[in-house]
Amino acid sequence: MAALHHVCTAPIARAALRVRATAISSPPVHLPKSDPRVLLGLSEQDLRQLAVDSGQKSYRGKQIHDLIYKTKSKEIQQFKHLPLAFRDALVRGGWSVGRSPVYRSVTAADGTIKILLKLEDNRLIETVGIPAEDDKGSVRLTACVSSQVGCPLRCSFCATGKGGFSRNLKPHEIVEQVLAIEELFKHRVSNVVFMGMGEPMLNLKSVLEAHRCLNKEVGIGQRMMTISTVGVPNTIKMLASHKLQSTLAVRQIPFRIYFCSKQQECSFEYHPISLLFLEY
Numbered sequence: 001m002a003a004l005h006h007v008c009t010a011p012i013a014r015a016a017l018r019v020r021a022t023a024i025s026s027p028p029v030h031l032p033k034s035d036p037r038v039l040l041g042l043s044e045q046d047l048r049q050l051a052v053d054s055g056q057k058s059y060r061g062k063q064i065h066d067l068i069y070k071t072k073s074k075e076i077q078q079f080k081h082l083p084l085a086f087r088d089a090l091v092r093g094g095w096s097v098g099r100s101p102v103y104r105s106v107t108a109a110d111g112t113i114k115i116l117l118k119l120e121d122n123r124l125i126e127t128v129g130i131p132a133e134d135d136k137g138s139v140r141l142t143a144c145v146s147s148q149v150g151c152p153l154r155c156s157f158c159a160t161g162k163g164g165f166s167r168n169l170k171p172h173e174i175v176e177q178v179l180a181i182e183e184l185f186k187h188r189v190s191n192v193v194f195m196g197m198g199e200p201m202l203n204l205k206s207v208l209e210a211h212r213c214l215n216k217e218v219g220i221g222q223r224m225m226t227i228s229t230v231g232v233p234n235t236i237k238m239l240a241s242h243k244l245q246s247t248l249a250v251r252q253i254p255f256r257i258y259f260c261s262k263q264q265e266c267s268f269e270y271h272p273i274s275l276l277f278l279e280y
């Protein structure tokens with residue numbers, strides 16, 4: 001789990017203004033479609049099209065949408081509203097819901113629950129549900145989600161970094177973390193922070209697709225989502241071009257570095273990778 005020591009936050013569309021003017025030669029991000037043959041991550045329109053392509057009425061796609069995002073069914077054979085022949089055809093066609101089993105969960109004294117999900121390739125990822133009560137007594141549930149298995153940035157104090165990097169998460173593997181938390185808490189997730197294992201800006205395509213899905217399909221407001229980064233070169237402008245209404249949090253973490261001309265140690269510090277690109 002990424003350790004958070006201090007965070008500067010900014011709306012994503014404005015954050016790029018603080019980035020030094022650097023020519024971005026990369027083309028606009030083309031969002032990846034969800035994993036082939038994985039239902040989780042698909043829009044209602046995609047699912048309606050899948051139903052029609054399978055010789056079914058379009059409304060069957062809407063039923064699948066409700067089953068995976070609201071009922072949170074994990075297996076196609078649990079889709080009891082669907083005709084058996086359609087379910088069998090989906091399974092025979094290699095389709096799956098795309099949910100992973102909970103390998104372990106640990107509850108802290110303050111009610112925070114840490115969950116380990118076991119992915120299809122047996123790798124484990126961590127996600128955390130953090131409940132909080134406001135003044136009026138209503139519960140806010142925040143999901144802190146991972147974006148990579150491990151992390152290539154290897155911050156010395158971070159257990160995730162020490163464990164090395166395995167791979168990027170696919171969009172549905174990010175979305176399913178939120179569904180797992182909702183299921184465990186039996187409560188809607190109100191806020192999402194991309195602040196778990198990994199650096200979200202190094203897996204931006206999947207993060208953007210998961211962000212879209214969580215907003216449009218799961219129903220979490222864009223303003224309720226925060227993408228946390230240590231500041232990866234050339235990615236903040238790219239993210240800003242998507243004009244999301246979410247917050248970008250730039251992590252300040254305890255690296256002992258010197259960047260003043262007088263070799264004076266500064267009182268706040270950024271990850272070295274971000275120093276080249278952030279203005280002070």
Ligand code: SF4
Nearest residue numbers: 002151155158161198
């Ligand atoms: S950037 Fe990676 S290694 Fe550094 S604190 Fe975050 S998860 Fe850990």
